[in-house]
Amino acid sequence: MKKNLEVLSKEQILIATEETIRRFGVDKTSVTDVAKALNVSHGTIYRHFKSKAKLLEGTTEKWLNETIIAPLTAVYEDHSLKGAEALKTYIQTLIELKRSYAHHEKELFDVYAKVTEEAADLVEQHINRMTSQMSEMIELSDFRVSDPDRLAQSIFLATTRFHHPSHAYEWDSPTINQEFLDLWDLLEKGFLNKK
Template structure:
């Protein structure tokens, strides 16, 4: 009875927090819904009421992790008004922050990063939503700067994100340890920056 009482008040947030802890302890492959239930002191049926499978649970944890750890700091950069008239620099600061965040988690929170990398390959919907959020951010930065005159800022935002994928997409994490990675990003960015300046001046 005690257990059932607890489960009634169990929120998705509690399940996600417990799942994160379990994932960090056992890793993605070895974490089971039962482990999460144990940590919360409920039956696994209680978890299944919120998440129908381990896959769904991992998706829920990833979505929340992306929201808290990636989208939140990037939203702050997007809204930062101190780049007025310096749209290109604002875009670079944003992409560099995205790269730094991904690298940081790949190194220091390996288990959750592995979960995220796995969900990225398997759950198109979650990742599509995340990518769309990043594109909205970039579009917002482009639109804040009156100097940019792109007829379709969404298309430009998408191209910027995709051309820098090697530096922030989790499938490339094994390449981020290369000693030349920063110099390589700098060169790709130089090319994009010239492209953005001149795509803007001419017709799109």
């Protein structure tokens, strides 16, 4: 029995897309595979998403919001953490999440890496959400900084090697954790000094 378009939501399509990607991988997943999983025609999927690229963007956005932004928001909202400790925990959480998904959700991480190369607006929006939270954490601290937005962006960029998917091949290095701690020590001593 075919599902009615009116009752088929974008959320249902995105969930089915995630499941299909987990089963076949991103390169072998087609819009037709997703449609079959939902028992609808591929035209139904195209009414919600104009192309496979848009479907993958939607899936990636959902995945980022649920698996990256939601846990980071919990750190951001944890008022028991203060100053440099809060920022360090935020970045370490980001790093741990990305590493975990690179290993344990490889198929969806691969979609994220692929979309990162092709969907600049989505990636910019994702980064802006994180740096906005970091900026607010900086504003609430007693750091000696005149431009919290700029510092948040700088910290994000300085730590890119530890969380950007193009560097995933480096994350299994036995020295990667110490390299992050060394970098953080420099950041904390140089930019995150108290007023």
